[in-house]
Amino acid sequence: MSAKGEIRIEKISKAFGSLLAVKDVDLSIPAGSYCCMLGPSGCGKTTLLRMIAGHETPTSGRILIGGEDVTDVPTGSRGTALMFQNYALFPHLSVLDNVAFSLKVQGQGTAQRRDQAMNMLKRVQLSHLAERVPAQLSGGQQQRVALARALVTNPQVLLLDEPLSALDEFLRLRMRSELKRLQTELGITFVHVTHTQPEAIALADQVIIMDHGVVEQSGHPREIYDQPHSPYVARFMGGQNVIFGTVGTKGKDGFAVTDEADNKYKLDSALALAKGQKVAFAVRRDGAKLASGKGRSDNAIKGEIRNIEYQGTFVKVALKTCQKDEFLVYLSDGEYFASPRKVGETVSAIWPIERNHYLEGENNSSGDPTGH
Amino acid sequence: MQSSSPKRKTSFYLLAGFFGLFILFLYGPMLSIFILSFQGVQGSMTFPLRDASTHWFGDLFTSTRYGDLGGAFRRSMIMAIAALALTAVICFFAGLAFRKRFWGSGPIFYLAIVSLVIPGLLLSFGIGQMFQLSGMPLHWMISGLGAHLSWTLPFGLLIMFAVLNRFDSSWEEAARDAGATPSQILRYVTLPILFPGLIAVALFGFTLSYDEFPRSLLTLGTRNTLPLEVANMTSSVTTPALYAIGTITTVISLVVIAVAFSAIAIVQRRRSKRMATS
Structure with a gap:
């Protein structure tokens, strides 16, 4: 039996026309871990994330979440929630209704879903802004709304697409530790795509470093930092x-x-x-010292x-x-x-x-x- | 006291004069017609205005010499409302479809747009000929409406493209991610976000059809719409009643536009009200 929230990726490939964005990737992400997928733009990390979320269909291979094959399960019923890079908050709905959206489409009553959404907003310290529309919020606040909207469905896996890239340096560091705190509290699997190395090292239990659609190395951040593969x-x-x-x-x-x-x-x-x-x-x-340039030593x-x-x-x-x-x-x-x-x-x-x-x-x- | 402002340059006065002329040219004729429609009983079709009255408005509704003016107006309204509804619905879905590069989307787009370039009168001839060849009788709600749609649909589609330009498809993805079905995405996300733009599309459908002349000329069959009826009257009627028609139709157009703008305003008010009440 696999634990809830464990992700197994088996021989996944994705082609866009003649371009192979992801090549034969095999990966295993343990349940309840914080996993960072790292690589330069165009390395296939976002495509891989979108395949886990179900927004892209793999050309070949299987994806298992919690031991269940979800390769052909539609988005929204595979136990994942995706936080979009630009947050993609609905501009015509209040913050509260944005968070309650997934409960609405499940058919929950207005009062019940608003209650639940309000609790989630309290969790991200935004309950006082519940009646605003997204355009009236700052970038950091919008991001918390997006986070609350993703978490309200009680996902087994939270997928984050470059979640901190739109924030300024100060907010980025604050949100970074908040993400880590949330993940520890909730105990669910976080998969976080980024191209910034310090972010990955600071957050992750597991770093997956990609290039040209393949996984170059996967492991604990210390292992990757100290013993790089290539x-x-x-x-x-x-x-x-x-x-x-x-x-x-x-x-x-x-x-x-x-x-x-x-x-x-x-x-x-x-x-x-x-x-x-x-x-x-x-x-x-940090392992080398400087010596005078005269003579030659081994x-x-x-x-x-x-x-x-x-x-x-x-x-x-x-x-x-x-x-x-x-x-x-x-x-x-x-x-x-x-x-x-x-x-x-x-x-x-x-x-x-x-x-x-x-x-x-x-x-x-x-x-x-x-x-x- | 006026605060001291830097001296205006000559170019400012030249451009302001030009703009004044432009405004005069735009609204001057409309204003003269509007004023002359209130001509007294003894007045003629030209200035000066004698004993202002609403005589000619009454005359329109009581006299028989204007033919089936009421019927023509009713038909124009029905057609314009049908064009409004069809243009809004078809252009909405066509616009959404054209976001994807489906097979043949390029040629289909150009085919749809080319009818904007074809002279309306020619199109009118063609439709008349086609109906005659196939033995179908011309009817204002069939051949007539079809001819109007050949004008309103491509126009509406182009506006829809502009509206969709500001639509972020990640909203739909986010809805899908939250578990919404395609019909829920359409109802709760796509349609409400695009609604103000859609009103603009519908409005164009209405006004383009309401005053369409060349495409109506040979496609209406035995009954006329208002523009044709008025055009006929210019040869037989020589009273300010003609101007009264102009005033009434302009007012109706303005009312339709006002209704549309208030619809947009109400939608936006509702959004901001939801924000204000907690």
Whole structure:
């Protein structure tokens, strides 16, 4: 038996004409979890969400919710509720009637449905605006109405399409924690589509990162952030530097790897690598230290300082190296100001061998959230 | 005291003069007809106005020399109301249908619009010929109404497109997501949101039919509508009664427009009232 609100996606594909938006996706989202689907625009995350909601029909594959095959069950009777990106509040109905809409179409009496809708509005702290029309509300208030309208049906699964993208920075952070609080309180499954990585990390129990219609990696946010599967995931999640090199000989402390500028690194000897193989690996930005640019040490990269930004709790130093991407080092402010640097200086970034994380996936997309 | 404003430029006075002329040209003729319809018994069809009276209005209803004016008016009203209803209903659903690119939607759209370009008189000839060929008698409510619809429907469809431009289809999706059936979506979401625009479409259906002349000319059969009746009268009647007809029909048009606008206002009032009472 599957728990209520568990979502299983089996071999789902969706084609729009000749364009394959979602390719053969297999996924499992546990009941009662907060799941974020992350990826650049056009990666298929919204299409996948709309298929779970029933607004798009998959070209092939099955969708199961709570163990039940809902692939052909119409929207509105599969236990899901979708919160639209633009909220899609009915402009001709009051806030109260917007929230009561789904109860009205179920045939509930006016008094009963308004009572129930009012309770839901109290839950999102909007009962005092019940008689307004949506055009008289601020963006944040409209969003709460949309949330209340979706939740009033007691869905097993709440689907949120970029719910925070229309809000300003301050409101976004507030609504973010409110969403998390609601999900914990209600204990239902939330599936939240976003293209902002901090949002996903902050909220999710499970992050699904997509690109070009396929799932690149799925797991706990820490796992995805710390152990990305491919250069694309490492870049998209941020916090990592991606380094490309060629495998040399295997010593007792691991495989020797050299890059184009003859910087030398070491990768774990347990990996199955062959001599001459091109490899990519990631190093966390907060894992490296800076040393003087003279001489050469192992597991270090030489570069010229391009930019120094003070960020309050840390200092961000950008190095121009032989690699395609800038190499970023996050130093704690105490550490940095003990030996400040100048732009234009040549330095080495150096880190312990065990910080090297081998990237087995091949996707080398830029990880730019606005597309490619 | 007038506050000191910057000196107007010559271009302002030129443009204001032009606008004044434009207004005069628009409403001057209507105003003269309106005034002259109150001509006294001894007055002629031209200024000056002698002993203003409502004589010619009474004359319209009592004298027999104006033919079947009442019948023509009744037929015009019935046709215009039928055109209003059919235009609103057909254009509403046609507009909704054209949101999807269905098979053949392009050619069908152009076919529907082309009848706007065809001269009305030609169309009138054609319809007359067609009915004669097929042996069907011409009748104002059949061939006549058909001819009017060939004019009001494409017009209404174009207005409907403009109305739908501001319609967000995610409202319908949200309703579907809430479990509404297609008919519930239509009743509770699509129709109420589009209703003010739909009144505009209906209004065009009414006024375009009510004063249609060329498309009526050879399609009405044995009975005339008001525009044809009035056109006939211009050759035989030489009294200000003609102007009285003009005044009455203009007032009726204005009343219809006023009713339509109040309908929109009432809908909007109801929405804001629901908001005010708790």
